[in-house]
Amino acid sequence: MRSRLTDALADIRSFLVTNPGEILIITVQDEGVAAKDIAHCFEESGLIDFVYKGHAGPPWPTLREMAHIGRARAGDGRERHVRCRVVPPAFELMQETPFNFRDPKEFSEGPNRGGKTASLLLLNHWIESTPMPKPSNAEIVNAYDVLLARARRCQKTRGHLPNLIAVDFYATGDLMRVVRTLNGVEPDTTATIHKP
Numbered sequence: 081m082r083s084r085l086t087d088a089l090a091d092i093r094s095f096l097v098t099n100p101g102e103i104l105i106i107t108v109q110d111e112g113v114a115a116k117d118i119a120h121c122f123e124e125s126g127l128i129d130f131v132y133k134g135h136a137g138p139p140w141p142t143l144r145e146m147a148h149i150g151r152a153r154a155g156d157g158r159e160r161h162v163r164c165r166v167v168p169p170a171f172e173l174m175q176e177t178p179f180n181f182r183d184p185k186e187f188s189e190g191p192n193r194g195g196k197t198a199s200l201l202l203l204n205h206w207i208e209s210t211p212m213p214k215p216s217n218a219e220i221v222n223a224y225d226v227l228l229a230r231a232r233r234c235q236k237t238r239g240h241l242p243n244l245i246a247v248d249f250y251a252t253g254d255l256m257r258v259v260r261t262l263n264g265v266e267p268d269t270t271a272t273i274h275k276p
Contacts, residue, residue, distance in 0.1 A: 082124065089125035096130050101147045105244065107170045136173055138199040172198065174244070177234060179204035184221055187230055189237040196238070203234050203242035213248040222253020225270050231262055 096102060108118055122128045132146060175194035181187055184207065192204075205227060207217040221227065227245070235241045241262060247255055260266035 083121055085118070085121040086125045089121055089127040093125055093127040093130060096127075103143050103146050136168060140199065170194075174198050174200040174202050175238075175240075176202040177204050179206070179246075180208055181206075182208055184226065189230070189234040191238075200243045201234070201238060201240045202244040202246060203231060204246050205230060206246070206248040215249050215252050218247065218249035218252040222247055222249070222255055224254035224257055227254060227258045228261060228268070228270055231258060 092104065092106070096104070110118060122131060134141065171194035173194075175196060175198040176192045178188050178190060178192045187205070189203075194202075205221060206213065207221055209217060227247075231242050231245065245255065245259065247253070250256075257266060261268050
């Protein structure tokens with residue numbers, strides 16, 4: 081019987097087959113689950129063929145290079161049987177900001193898990209609320225000016241532009257626009273003065 085993780089990974093595989101230019105980072109919160117069982121789910125789902133198997137650390141390939149490698153591997157027509165290598169724990173590769181804030185005034189760009197030296201930087205950007213996250217909070221903190229300013233502060237404070245931005249309700253607010261701005265695809269409009 082297939083596990084729910086295997087089914088979810090098979091859905092991700094289908095997405096990547098349909099969208100060959102996309103790159104996903106999957107972090108598995110694995111308390112109580114053996115690495116070999118997670119690896120088995122990647123193999124059983126077929127997602128293993130899409131897993132980056134290069135050097136896990138700097139210099140990382142660009143997203144364009146990863147997408148090109150993925151298209152070449154996925155489109156070569158050969159069947160491959162690859163054992164999933166155990167990926168190091170996330171916070172050996174990734175540093176992050178704190179994540180437990182009850183008010184936007186509390187946001188901090190200081191170090192949290194992963195210290196200050198890991199090659200990828202995760203910006204945690206949401207407001208904690210009990211018992212569940214609120215879309216109304218996301219409307220405030222995912223707004224273009226707020227999120228972009230925090231990413232820029234993070235870059236200045238940590239000396240590293242965030243590679244990953246974690247938010248609640250990614251479709252609420254301007255996450256994608258901020259990411260496009262940080263990647264130089266869209267101009268920074270925070271300095272634009274809107275006149276009536």
